Amino acid sequence: EVVLTQSPATLSLSPGERATLSCRASQSVVSYLAWYQQKPGQAPRLLIYDTSNRATGIPARFSGSGSGTDFTLTISSLEPEDFAVYYCQQRYSWPPITFGQGTRLEIK
Amino acid sequence: QVQLVESGGGVVQPGGSLRLSCAASGFTFNTFVLYWVRQAPGKGLEWVAYIKSDGSGTFYTDSVKGRFTISRDNSRSTLYLQMNSLRAEDTALYYCTKSVYQGGDGAFDLWGRGTMVTVS
Numbered sequence: 001e002v003v004l005t006q007s008p009a010t011l012s013l014s015p016g017e018r019a020t021l022s023c024r025a026s027q028s029v030v031s032y033l034a035w036y037q038q039k040p041g042q043a044p045r046l047l048i049y050d051t052s053n054r055a056t057g058i059p060a061r062f063s064g065s066g067s068g069t070d071f072t073l074t075i076s077s078l079e080p081e082d083f084a085v086y087y088c089q090q091r092y093s094w095p096p097i098t099f100g101q102g103t104r105l106e107i108k
Numbered sequence: 109q110v111q112l113v114e115s116g117g118g119v120v121q122p123g124g125s126l127r128l129s130c131a132a133s134g135f136t137f138n139t140f141v142l143y144w145v146r147q148a149p150g151k152g153l154e155w156v157a158y159i160k161s162d163g164s165g166t167f168y169t170d171s172v173k174g175r176f177t178i179s180r181d182n183s184r185s186t187l188y189l190q191m192n193s194l195r196a197e198d199t200a201l202y203y204c205t206k207s208v209y210q211g212g213d214g215a216f217d218l219w220g221r222g223t224m225v226t227v228s
Contacts, residue, residue, distance in 0.1 A: 034215035036153070043222060044145075044153060049208050049215035056217070087153055091213060095167040097143075097155040 002026055002093045004100035006086075012108040019075040021103045023088035028068045032092035035064055035073045038102075039084045047086075048073060075105075083107050110134030110218060112187075112204050117223030124194050128223055130187040130204035135218075138162070138182035141207045143216060144189050146200035146225075156202070157189065161211065171197070194227045201225075 003026040013019055023033065031051040036044040046055040048064035051071060061076040075082055088100040116128040128144075144156040157178040158167040166178050177190040187204050201224050205216035 036216075038153075043203055043219035044216070045219070046208065046215055046217045049217070055208065055215075089153075089155075089215065091215065095155075095158070096169045097158070099153040099155070102152050 001096055002029060002090050002098050004088050004090060004098055006088055006100035006103045008103060009101075010104045010106060012106050013078055014108045015078050015080055017078050019073075019078055019082070019105060021073040021075075021086055021105070023066075023071045023073070023100050025069045025071075025090060027093065029090040029092035031067055032090055033064075033066065033071045034089045034091070035062075036087045036089065037082075037084045038087065044087065078105075080107075112206065112218055112220035114202065114204055114220040114223035117202065117225045119226045119228060120194055122195060122227055124227070125190070125192045126194065126225060128189040128191065128202055128204075128225070130189075130220055132185045132187065132206075135206070136210070137185040139210050141213050142178075142180060142187045143205045143207075144178060144187075145203045145205055145216065145219075146198075147203070147222075148197075148200045151200075154200075158213070159187070191225070194225075196227050199225060199227050 005024045007022045035048040038044040052064045063074045085102045113131045159178045175193045179188045201222040203222045204220050206218045207214040208217035
């Protein structure tokens with residue numbers, strides 16, 4: 001099973017700042033990594049798929065990069081609505097499809 | 109409107125059964141693989157099951173193998189999850205989702221609002 005480790009667990013930033021979230025895989029997942037955003041009481045929303053492809057309707061301030069075992073989600077300039085929990089997910093070596101434990105992005 | 113709507117959750121005793129449904133609309137249901145994902149209260153996301161677009165292939169996470177069965181009725185645009193021998197650790201909000209890619213597996217680009225299953 002591929003274990004995804006996200007860091008940091010919590011990230012405290014202010015609107016307008018740049019956010020960098022990390023996801024490290026226990027083995028290579030090539031480029032089959034996705035990022036989701038989840039707000040309280042809502043279903044997750046797909047942001048980025050296959051490392052760097054923005055999902056439909058996702059603003060350009062969200063970008064993904066990486067390959068193999070190390071991946072990054074970058075939010076170039078935080079908007080108030082971006083404060084949420086973010087999960088990474090791999091679908092290269094499955095079953096099982098696995099998720100990271102999440103990074104909570106909170107307002108500083 | 110493109111959407112997935114889950115139903116069928118509830119409170120059940122350990123060892124009991126439930127059947128979840130997920131009604132789809134707004135897209136060509138029979139061309140997409142589908143998944144169930146769950147989230148225990150206050151916890152992260154856990155993939156549960158997968159089914160091919162024509163229903164010919166399924167996969168499960170180890171903890172539900174032999175107890176849960178995923179199926180679909182493409183004529184009704186509906187996905188199902190039959191859950192037997194339920195345990196306390198199955199308590200979660202269950203989401204149905206679809207692949208971002210038509211015809212194959214992919215990231216989960218459409219989610220329902222979820223249906224809550226409580227085993228107690």
